[in-house]
Amino acid sequence: MIEIKQLHKYFGKLHVLQGIDLNVNKGEVLSIIGSSGSGKSTLLYCINGLEPIQQGQITVDGIPVHEPKTDINKLRQKLGMVFQQWNSFPHLTALENVALAPKIVRKMSKDAAKTIAEKQLRHVGLGDKLDVYPSALSGGQQQRLAIARALAMEPEYMLFDEATSALDPELVGEVLDTMRLLAEEGMTMICVTHEMSFARDVSDRVAYFHQGHMEEVGPPAQIFGDPQSPHTRKFLASVR
Amino acid sequence: MSEPISFFSGFQANDLLFLGEAAGRTLLISTLSITIGTVFGIFFGWALQASRWLAQTTIGTILDMFRSVPLIIQLILFYNFFPIIGWNTSPFAAGAVVLSIYTAALVANVARGGIEAVGIPMRRAARSLGMSYWQDLRYVVWPIGLRAVFPSWVGVALSVIKDSALVSVLGYMELLRASQILITRTQEPFIILACAGAFYFALSYPLSKYSQKLEESWTS
Numbered sequence: 001m002i003e004i005k006q007l008h009k010y011f012g013k014l015h016v017l018q019g020i021d022l023n024v025n026k027g028e029v030l031s032i033i034g035s036s037g038s039g040k041s042t043l044l045y046c047i048n049g050l051e052p053i054q055q056g057q058i059t060v061d062g063i064p065v066h067e068p069k070t071d072i073n074k075l076r077q078k079l080g081m082v083f084q085q086w087n088s089f090p091h092l093t094a095l096e097n098v099a100l101a102p103k104i105v106r107k108m109s110k111d112a113a114k115t116i117a118e119k120q121l122r123h124v125g126l127g128d129k130l131d132v133y134p135s136a137l138s139g140g141q142q143q144r145l146a147i148a149r150a151l152a153m154e155p156e157y158m159l160f161d162e163a164t165s166a167l168d169p170e171l172v173g174e175v176l177d178t179m180r181l182l183a184e185e186g187m188t189m190i191c192v193t194h195e196m197s198f199a200r201d202v203s204d205r206v207a208y209f210h211q212g213h214m215e216e217v218g219p220p221a222q223i224f225g226d227p228q229s230p231h232t233r234k235f236l237a238s239v240r
Numbered sequence: 241m242s243e244p245i246s247f248f249s250g251f252q253a254n255d256l257l258f259l260g261e262a263a264g265r266t267l268l269i270s271t272l273s274i275t276i277g278t279v280f281g282i283f284f285g286w287a288l289q290a291s292r293w294l295a296q297t298t299i300g301t302i303l304d305m306f307r308s309v310p311l312i313i314q315l316i317l318f319y320n321f322f323p324i325i326g327w328n329t330s331p332f333a334a335g336a337v338v339l340s341i342y343t344a345a346l347v348a349n350v351a352r353g354g355i356e357a358v359g360i361p362m363r364r365a366a367r368s369l370g371m372s373y374w375q376d377l378r379y380v381v382w383p384i385g386l387r388a389v390f391p392s393w394v395g396v397a398l399s400v401i402k403d404s405a406l407v408s409v410l411g412y413m414e415l416l417r418a419s420q421i422l423i424t425r426t427q428e429p430f431i432i433l434a435c436a437g438a439f440y441f442a443l444s445y446p447l448s449k450y451s452q453k454l455e456e457s458w459t460s
Binding site for chain 1: 361362364365366367368369370371372375379380383384387458
């Protein structure tokens with residue numbers, strides 16, 4: 001379970017997250033929606049310790065993320081993350097991209113790392129691209145490669161930071177399908193997204209962020225059908 | 241009437257051997273300086289990138305001085321400075337030390353550029369997989385950064401091979417110094433400088449060619 005209590009985050013004087021309280025249960029899919037600059041991506045960076053926090057606490061399965069004594073590299077193995085920019089390692093083939101972290105972080109043998117990399121690449125539909133370099137893959141394929149790379153660490157949670165925002169419209173579908181597949185398999189997911197249909201159809205809960213606050217959170221039917229906050233209503237009206 | 245005495249004698253085959261030996265010394269001092277300078281340069285480049293303020297004001301300032309002052313001035317200053325601090329050094333050692341620092345100063349900027357070429361999003365992606373700072377440097381930043389700045393490093397290495405000619409002012413018998421001696425004896429500067437140039441080319445060309453091959457293998 002991921003527990004966020006009274007989280008405050010500043011970038012200099014800018015108060016980006018202003019007292020966020022949120023729990024995400026095992027097996028749950030939470031989508032975070034909101035306009036740009038509302039702090040939703042920053043929240044994901046804070047959850048896996050890529051950004052320091054100034055106040056409050058985040059725990060993952062009871063382990064505080066920002067405590068100095070926490071082995072953050074070990075904790076991050078529980079938290080797969082997929083970014084807006086896929087960031088494939090350009091000097092490695094698809095298979096090597098996925099096998100790298102299992103080999104050096106999980107200390108798996110070369111063969112075991114290769115086996116798990118192959119399995120995850122097939123999982124995301126890239127079984128025929130094992131020996132291809134990222135430069136020869138489309139944006140959608142590279143994003144699926146990034147998903148496979150995160151899955152190869154066998155994480156318990158997956159964080160998606162606008163995973164489809166940088167893609168051409170015709171490539172968005174294949175990445176969303178992969179995310180749907182993971183949700184169906186029971187993966188715990190936090191998805192920062194602008195894809196309202198995904199948030200509505202796949203999520204168990206949807207949270208709406210506005211200017212550093214979590215305005216409201218609830219089942220998709222409630223957020224999309226009967227939003228309580230005027231900000232949420234305004235935002236949803238603008239994206240429909 | 242006896243023939244006039246000549247102090248000069250023409251260019252002979254064994255003079256080529258003399259130049260060849262000198263080219264060997266050029267190769268030695270260049271290889272040594274490039275190797276040591278590159279190792280230190282990478283370290284300095286990393287320090288400049290990792291701790292901006294502290295490294296910039298300390299290492300950065302010193303390296304800027306070495307980059308800005310002409311190498312010939314550095315060589316003469318240091319060669320005369322070493323005995324003052326009680327280190328009676330040979331022209332080779334003084335030349336190697338100064339050339340190494342000079343190379344390090346140039347490589348530091350190349351290395352910093354290499355690290356910065358990788359970009360924060362890529363490094364965050366690596367860290368998000370559970371890689372430690374050092375694993376990220378070793379497995380992600382190093383290979384990607386190296387490919388980005390390798391041509392610049394080759395440029396530095398080639399220029400250091402040529403700049404090593406300046407060590408001749410300390411009396412080290414490298415290629416240029418040997419050529420000057422031969423020119424004095426033979427009065428045939430054209431042939432001798434052409435031979436010396438050919439030796440420099442022979443030293444530099446394999447590095448240039450090998451680096452091209454390496455870059456091609458990275459892009460294929």
